[in-house]
Amino acid sequence: MWRVTLRNAVAHPARLALTLLAVALGIMFVTGTLVLTDTSGRALDAQFRTAAAGTDLTVRRATAFDDAMGVEVERDPLPAATLERVRAVPGVADAQPAARGQALLTAGGRTLVPSGASLLRSWTPEPFNAFAVRTGRPPLTAAEVVLDAATAREYHVALGDTVTVQAASTAALRVVGLAWFGDRPGLPDTTVALVTLPAAQRLLGLGDGVPEIAVAVAEGATVAQVRQRLAERLGADAEVVTGQDVAAASAAAAKGQVGYLRAMLLALAGAALLVGGFLIANTFAVVVGQRTRELAVLRAAGATGRQLLASVLGEAALIGAAASAAGIGLGVAAAAGLRALAGRVGVPLPDGDLVLLPRTVAAAAVIGVVITVAAAVAPARRAARIAPVEAMREAMLEARTGPATNRARALGGALVTLAGAAALGVVLAGRGSLGLLGAGALVTVGGLTLLGPAIAPVLARVTGRPLDLAGVPGRLARQSAARAPRRTAATAMALALGLTLIGFVAVVGTSVRSAIRQSYGETITADYVIESSRNEMLGGLPPDVQHHVAALDEVAVASRLRYGHWKDGTMTSALTAVDPATLPRVTSLHLVAGRLDALAGGGVILAERVARGRGLTVGDTLPMTFARTGEQRLPVAGLLRDADAQALSTDYIIGLDTYARLYAEDVDASVFVRLADGADPAAARRAIEAALAGTPTAQLRDQAEAVAGRTRGVDEILGVTTALLLFTVAIALLGITNTLALSIVERTREIGLLRAIGMSRTQLRWMVRGEAVLVAVLAVVIGVALGLGFGAGAVTALGSSTPLAVEVPFGRLALIVAVATVAGLVAGLLPARRAARLDVLDAISRA
Template identity: 75%
Template sequence: MWRLTLRNAVARPARLALTLLAVALGITFVTGTLILTDTSGRLLDEQFRTAAADADLTVRRATAFDDAMGVEVERDPLPAGTAERVRAVPGVADAQPSARGQGLLTAGGRAIVPTGPSLLLSWTSAPFNAFTLRAGRAPAVDDEVVVDAATARAHGIRLGDTVTVQARTTGTLRVVGLAGFGTGDGVPGGTAALVTLPAAQRMLALGTGVSEIAVAVADGADVRSVRQRLAGELGSQYEIAGSRDVAAASAAAARGQIGYLRVMLLALAGAALLVGGFLIANTFSVVISQRTRELAVLRAAGATGRQVLGSVLGEAVLVGVAASAAGVGLGVAAAAGLRGLAGRAGIPMPGGGLAVLPRTIAVAAVIGVLVTVVAALAPARRAARVAPVEAMRDTPAAGLSGRTRAVTGLLVAAALAVVVTGAGSLALLAAAALVTVAGLTVLGPALAPVLARLIGRPLDLAGVAGRLARQATARAPRRTAATALALALGIALISFMAVVGTSAKDTIRQSYGETITADYVVESSRNEMLGGLPPAVHHHVAGLPEVAVASRLRYGHWKDGTMTAALTAVDPATLPRVTALHLVTGSLAALDTGGIVLAEHVARERALRVGDALPMTFARTGAQRLPIVGLLRDADAQALSTDYVIGLTTYAEHYTEDVDASVFVRVADGVDKAAARRAIAAALAGTPTAQIRDQAEAVAGRTRGIDQILGLTTALLLFTVVVALLGITNTLALSIVERTREIGLLRAVGMTRTQLRWMIGAEAVLVAALAVVIGVVLGIAFGTGTVTALSRTTPLTVVVPAGRLALIVAVATLAGLAAGLLPARRAARLDVLDAIGRT
């Protein structure tokens, strides 16, 4: 039986290749995702670990937590003299202070704005320096700088060039060296400028303070003991951590910025595997149907049902193993492509060689074999159960009973009702969506003929070829349903993302337009959540005679129990003049007393009201209880980007960061808006990252992230559509083998090669159209339910993007036609007499 299994697997190379490709594409998603995230994690760990390899301990200001949402918190500087106190502790061999902060590089008159941080750091001597010289020398005087090698290479910076570094103050510096960070050529996704310690302190406005101190323990001294002595000497306001722990925390924060990418890619990989599973099951089902007589002969010759089952599953195992091997190979290429896509979507990815771990190969093998075997199990069981005499009589497979169809139909209807109405939690919606897909899989063979005849009516206009295509599609309900549903799932996911993304963008646009009444908004070109505008921007703009009022916003992170949340800091005196906020109760002016305003839904969910206190944990000041002084309408809170609003005075008490996120500007009465814009732009000339935007531009900046994620997921979901289109090609090719005699007879009675090609192509288009109808309807239903469920906590309006969905319909239909070209060509080339002679 094993020899027979091997012979069957290789006897039909075209069928084998198509099935292998379907599984391999699904495995490619999984392995590409694992390789990409494993590589990023390894490179980040190596870079930060190498950077801290020669320091035993790091002294910093203590904070309640180290990072939030993938961003390391900013700490207060260490006072002058701290390094001397550290060196005086027994067991300390050396201690080197350093300064670090934000510093924007400008070269050749153009600002270098990376996707990640723009760092300004002090150069420290060996062995404490995280950077290693690749060319030139270290900075010796205050007007010299070392630039990371990656930035220098990308922007043509050479030794001897002059660059500008803009921090709290701006300096014009001469490049004297190029350096790498750890094992890489630069900071992942960012830039680095390294200057002398006095220059860094001056440009970062640290005075005589420093950011941290790297400590080397004397030979023979116990690191733990030295750490305890340092803690006793410096007190609880200081944090003494192992340098490798600090490096690991920095790497973890960097990995946190790409963590959601892994979740998204694995979800898409699951979708691709599901679609591939439909194709595999359909392929094996058709193949078993074509081999019914062959299997019957085997049964008559003495083969047991178990042996037949084992033969079919053995073929599935061979396909799974081969596809897994191909998927791992393709996954390496996919990881490189995904890295490029992520970079274009604004997700910084470290450079370096790709890491293929044994675990990745094992996961690919297990998933590939498991998916293939599970998909082939039902056809294999049907083959094993058919008695030899029944098989030789060519008895059609039994369909579902009326009771089973009725029960399944009710389940699908109930699940769809839950999905469309958005009832319950997102977990319940996900479960209902799965029930819907499973139910449609069961009902597919019953629904496919009805839908095919209905949707295929326009094909009658194409004459005999169109009518025959419609009849052939309806005559094979099981095959048609499985092929269409595979493509429908891919289209449903794309339609779902389109509905959710468009709804989110439209809601942001609507709430922002209703709440923000400012004429212009000054923001960072990088759209940083935590800011990016130096305080001087607000002062310059507010001092212009063309400006009536300039109100600034800041953002910060805080711990809500074990979760991280964001808040908005505002100036309650000027904000009402540039916004139309609606407080349900309380007063915005009361923020000056140190309170907090909550979004209405937060107060409702937590049973809070004005006068209660909200427990909050800040990185700098630890656990605090802020009095609730007002409740804000949810839509207005959404326009301010968070559900928690504090005053700028309160912000200064709990945060070290001194950057603004936005400055809302109202033009003075009688001043032309275009003239005011030119004046504001002139005032911002010294701040390259600051951009002036009108309402439409500001909304576009806030929705750019949604567009990037929507574009990334749509591009990746197209892989699932490609897998499903392979299913159309595969099943049509197999059906031609099954219908060889029928095709020969059609040619014998006068059908031309062109008419035959049109008939096969029309079948492909009809299957694609069937998939489009099901997919778009499911996508709209799933998207509507998700937006409705989310709107209970976040104001969202369901928007169906008709234009984008129409484009999806057109592309999928044309792709279906393309999928039928190869089978149509093969059918047209069949020899008429040979085809008629087939049995």
């Protein structure tokens, strides 16, 4: 039987290739995702291990938590006297102060800003410094700087050039050296400037304090001993951690966004594998039907049903193994492309040699084989039930299913589909969650899969009416699709799943964009918004930007916003800090309780739905944990309309004075500007842009530009996700090609008879193409309907926590319909060509 299995697997190379490709594309997603994230994780681990290689211990200010949402918190500097206290501890061989922070670098009128951040660090001697100067020398005075070699090469900066460094203060520094980070010319996506400690303290506004102290342990002492002694000497205000712990925590924070990317890509890979599973199941169902007589002969010759079952599943396992191998190879190649896509959605990943772990190979192989074998189980069971008497029949498996079985299948499918529709109805009524929607979606897809053969003939006859305009070929195409309901339904469902996901993403993305645009336009009344051109959520604008703009005669008020993170139990949340005195002049806020000026007393304003969910009202207190100060109980000063809170980007709002007490960061995220009465808009814009000339990354935007900046991220994610989902559509189109090609074999005699009674090759080709288009149209009808329903349900469920309204992207959906229809026509080209090339006499002679 194994020889029979191998012969059947390789007997039809075209069918084998299409089936292999369907599985391989899904495995490519899985492998590419794991290779990409493993590569990034290893690069980040190596990067931070290198940075801490010469440091046994690090002393820094204690905080309640180290990072939030993938961003390390900023700590207050240690007092200058801490350094001598550390050096006096027994077992400390050496201790060096170090300072680091964010800065803006410009040279020759250009901003030295790659896709990541600009890092300003103080130069420390070996063994504490991971940077090695390979060209020039280290900085010796406060007027000198060393750049990483990668940035210098990219922006053509040479020794002796002047670089302007802007942080809390600004200085023009002369480049005296170019440094490498380990064996690399720099850090990934980061510009690094190395200066003397006094220069770093002045530029970062640290006074004589230092953010951290690097410690080397003396011979004869252990790291654990010295760590305990330092902790006892310095007290609870300082934190003493090992170099390995610092490296691991920094790498974990940096890898936070990589985890989100992995989850998204693996979800898309799952969708591709699901569509591929439909294709495999349909292919094996048709093949088993065509081999009914052959399988019956094997039964008559003594083969058992178990042997036939093993033969079909063995063939599926062989295909799955081969597809997994191909998918692994394609995935490694695709990792570079996925890295570029990650950059498009704001997750720049470090470069490095691709990492293919044994775990990735094993996972891809197991997934490929399991998916393929699982999809072939039902056709294999049908093969095992074939009786020897079937050798005398010509009927295919498609026609052999009994009426009772069809009725039971249709009834079960109808009941399951109604259950899924009921769950969707509950969600659309505003009484369900995303979890219920997900369960309803799975149930609905399962129900439609069962119900498909019962409704496919009706849908084919209805949606195929326009094909009658093509004459006889069109009518025959419609009848052919209706005559094989199981094959038509399975092929259409595979494509419908891909279109459902695209429609779902389009509805949700468009609704989110519309909500952002509407809430921002209604709430923000400022004439202009100043923001960082890099769109940093946590800042990017030096505080003097607001002062310079507010001092202009053309400006009536300039109100700043800042963002921060806090711990809400085990979860991390964000908050917005505002100036309650100036914010009402640049916004139109609607408080349903309390007063905005009460923020000056140290309170917090909550979005109305948050207060309702927590059971809080004005006068109650909210426990909030901050990295710098630990847990604080802030009084609830007011409740804000949900749409207005969305415009300010968070559900928690505090005053700037409270922010200064709770956070070490001193950068603004946005500055809202209202022009003075009678000011000429054009002249005012020129004056503001002139005031911003010293801050190249500060960008002046009007209302439309500000809204576009906020929705750009949604657009990029929507575009990248849609592009990736098109792979699932491509897999489904392979299914149409494969199924039609197999049906040509099944209908060889029928095609010969049509040719014998006068049908031309051209008419025959159009008949097959028409059937492909009809299957695509069926998939469009089902997919768009499901995508709209599930998308509307998701928006409704999200609306319970974020103000959202369902927005249907009719233009995008029309494009999806057009592309899918044309793609269906293309998918039918090869089968149509094969049918037209059949020899008439040979085809008629087929039994």
